[in-house]
Amino acid sequence: MPETEFKQIYNDNYARILRLCMGYVSGDTDLAKDLTQEVFIKVWNNVKTFRKESNISTWIYRIAINTCLISLRNKKSKRFSDTLLTEDILQKEEATQIKEKQYQDMYRCINKLSATNKGIILMELEGLAQKEIAAVMGLKHEAVRTRIHRIKNQLTKCVNHE
Structure with missing residues (x-):
């Protein structure tokens, strides 16, 4: 696909895809722009596989929806693992504080x-x-x-x- 043709597809669809992504990320503009950019990278890399059985904008919407859903799924699992990591760090920190207090008590008694x-x-x-x-x-x-x-x-x- 020539670059000029891609630019036309990009210009025709960018605003709609950005709005779609904004809906998926609850209005987080930066994340929506990142996802939109990811969508158009996928479009550029896979345009040769487009079978022209539907309108190209329909195909791009499908890519956008899948990209947004994958992003949300990854974000949820990251948030879950971040929560676990945070809880683990807090538990270790609490255990360290308890140990420090025990050492302080022991050295107070040693003195x-x-x-x-x-x-x-x-x-x-x-x-x-x-x-x-x-x-x-x-x-x-x-x-x-x-x-x-x-x-x-x-x-x-x-x-x-x-």
Whole structure:
């Protein structure tokens, strides 16, 4: 199809297709213009397949309706996935805030411990072996093991406000 012929088809149908698209997108002018442009790209790419069994404007309307429906379907599924994504982000954010509060409570309670017990539990939280903690603190391994058990009980009560 020559470009001049396409321009004539475009000029004859643009306003009607834009109005049709506006109806599908509830008056969103930018989206309607995008869809109208997409329609005419499809017309340009597929005009060779037009069988001339109906008026070309009827064929263009069919392309426009299908384009708008596909766009709405994609927009709905995107909105649904965006909603799920937003809910997922909010849940993760809430979980993070809860964890942060728990850590703050735990460290508040750790700060109430004696210097020795505080050192022991902080090394335990860092993953040091109890034998290493005993060597650093100058205590026997059994004493450190017993203290860690008592400190954990004390911290649990403190964090739970008992």
